[in-house]
Amino acid sequence: MGQRKTQIVVVGGGAGGLELVRLLGSRYGRKDHDIILIDRNLTHVWKPLLHEVAAGSLDANLDEVGYGGHAVRWGYRFFNGSLESVDRIARTITTAPLLDERGEEIIARHSIRYDYLVLAMGGISNDFGVPGVREHAMFLEDRPQADRFRQKLLNACLRTNHAHQTGDTQAAVRICIVGGGATGVELAAELYNAAKALRHYGLEVFDESKLEVSLIEAGPRILPALDEKLAESAKLELEKLGVNVLDNTQVVKLAKNEVHTGTGAVIAANLIVWAAGVKGAEEIRTLGDLELTRGNQIVVRPTLQTTCDDRIYALGDCASCMLPGRDRPIPPRAQSAHQMASQVFHNLVRAQAGQPQQDFVYHDHGSLVSLSRFSTVGSLMGNLVGGRMRVEGWVARMVYQSLYRMHLIAIHGWWRGLTLIIIGHVNHIIRPKFKLH
Structure with missing residues (x-):
């Protein structure tokens, strides 16, 4: 029998995970290594583009990356599934059964061994325990969610267009976006870009005047990652478009077509989008005995290895990395995932060569x-x-x-x-x- 291949398993085909398997496949190929990417979706769309997919400004079919074809090109394997558990003693992971839209099993629960495991599952929106969020809001965390929002948006626009044609001059598409970070702000602006052009796509009497968008931010201002002058510039631009920007406003409850704020105000909305905060997915808590933060993120050392196992790494939005000299973890951004993927790649190479691991250095661009x-x-x-x-x-x-x-x-x-x-x-x-x- 030949020598057993070194098996590196990467869970999550987002920006960081996909870049990592390309780097590993390009360096090692299939001769002595078996590099496996696991993702519940079949294709990758860059997450910062999802607001454009949701508004209809971007055709994701043209920009998505099929994992299967990418794997063939770069020398790794793709497995369609989602992570269910990690057995650190046996060095195996278990994937959950893959079901079709009818609930029928396509692929049974599966066990995959690893020599090194990288967790790059990304994050989800943090609902902060606000009642009604999961029942009444939509999210923009992956392409299926963006496609669902786009279809609901188009239906609402069609209804409003028809209402105006039949004499209801008060009809409007009312959208409430909770969260004044980059996703919420970019979606609000993109909606007006789409509305301006819908008249040329078959909606004869629909334009941006039939759109009412509210953007709610609990903090003192939108875009806290930018300095105050730039955030104010963005706010003025949004208000010029017609967005009702509400900062210092706490959302306390969501109901059907309603957003309830801490001031007692109720904002009517045909569509509610929740884009407030990032946390790790709930299923991370069931993976095993990895150290987690209160927000379900995996705690990693500066080398991006987990605190309890040198052979398990985590990167991107699902990881919480506190570097020496910093007062808060690395922010969940695309540039963070990109830089972390590069560091994990180099540390995996060093680990296999018996060399010491190097600490991650974050460069904020x-x-x-x-x-x-x-x-x-x-x-x-x-x-x-x-x-x-x-x-x-x-x-x-x-x-x-x-x-x-x-x-x-x-x-x-x-x-x-x-x-x-x-x-x-x-x-x-x-x-x-x-x-x-």
């Missing part, structure tokens, strides 16, 4: 928020500009667009990534501006 085609605001930091610099307008827009291009190169390599960037430009010119089906 700043934050950028796109207000669709209307504006882009943000700050660039660190070695990028030699300090901290505010950016707005077309400069910020160019840098924001470059982030996705860098993501494409990270998961596809330079040549294929550049080719896809060019194809994306062509599609932007020749394809419809909105996906309404």
